[in-house]
Amino acid sequence: MKFKTDFPVVLASQSPRRQELLRMLGVDFEVIPSTKDEPDPQQFQTALGYVLACAAQKAQEVAARRTDAIVIGSDTIVVLGDEVLLKPKNKEQATGYLQKLSGRTHQVITAVTVVQDTSEHTFYETVKVTFFDLPEAWIDAYTDTEDPYDKAGAYGIQTLSGLFVKEIQGDYNAVVGLPIAALTQKLVSAGFIYLEGSSVRC
Numbered sequence: 001m002k003f004k005t006d007f008p009v010v011l012a013s014q015s016p017r018r019q020e021l022l023r024m025l026g027v028d029f030e031v032i033p034s035t036k037d038e039p040d041p042q043q044f045q046t047a048l049g050y051v052l053a054c055a056a057q058k059a060q061e062v063a064a065r066r067t068d069a070i071v072i073g074s075d076t077i078v079v080l081g082d083e084v085l086l087k088p089k090n091k092e093q094a095t096g097y098l099q100k101l102s103g104r105t106h107q108v109i110t111a112v113t114v115v116q117d118t119s120e121h122t123f124y125e126t127v128k129v130t131f132f133d134l135p136e137a138w139i140d141a142y143t144d145t146e147d148p149y150d151k152a153g154a155y156g157i158q159t160l161s162g163l164f165v166k167e168i169q170g171d172y173n174a175v176v177g178l179p180i181a182a183l184t185q186k187l188v189s190a191g192f193i194y195l196e197g198s199s200v201r202c
């Protein structure tokens, strides 16, 4: 099972996880990460407003350079109560994040924007993730690895910190960074991709 497209496809992301998930479609794509700094979350009234703006900014910035292509941008944040947890800057911040997440339920929101010429589609997925109580020694050992520092909330559900996760409600791939099933639905509905070898476009 493989999809086809009549357009060049560009993934506006440096994330190896997003690249791997997009490869599931079997469509060739280029990777052109956005170079613009992400906005300051404090400028936004809601976490959702922030993550939607980040995804749109990444896709729009790259689409301005590639008007011929379907450009996909995405952004993932961890939300605990009123607080937005982005990628931790250092061990102290990563430790603080994981101490807060320990034994509690948080939300992961991933927003995706698809731009093609003048058309733009944005959607998001929210996932509830519950952590086990984390012993301090686990947090200390994990934050000594490189793993938390390129991930929102200082953990990766797909890596060794998946051991922290007691329960998840929602799309696992949205936590990893790209809700590929929902994205496929949107790309098919927009007529951007279709199943290879099928007599009907679907």
Ligand SMILES: Cc1cn([C@H]2C[C@H](O)[C@@H](COP(=O)(O)OP(=O)(O)OP(=O)(O)O)O2)c(=O)[nH]c1=O
Binding pocket: 012, 013, 014, 015, 017, 018, 033, 034, 058, 074, 075, 076, 077, 078, 087, 108, 150, 151, 152, 153, 155, 156, 157, 158, 175, 176, 177
């Ligand atoms: C919560 C969680 C996040 N993440 C990752 C997904 C994203 O790559 C990252 C959040 O940072 P983002 O700013 O969304 O993305 P990025 O900087 O990695 O890549 P780009 O902006 O170029 O697209 O956290 C995981 O890999 N696993 C997880 O369990």
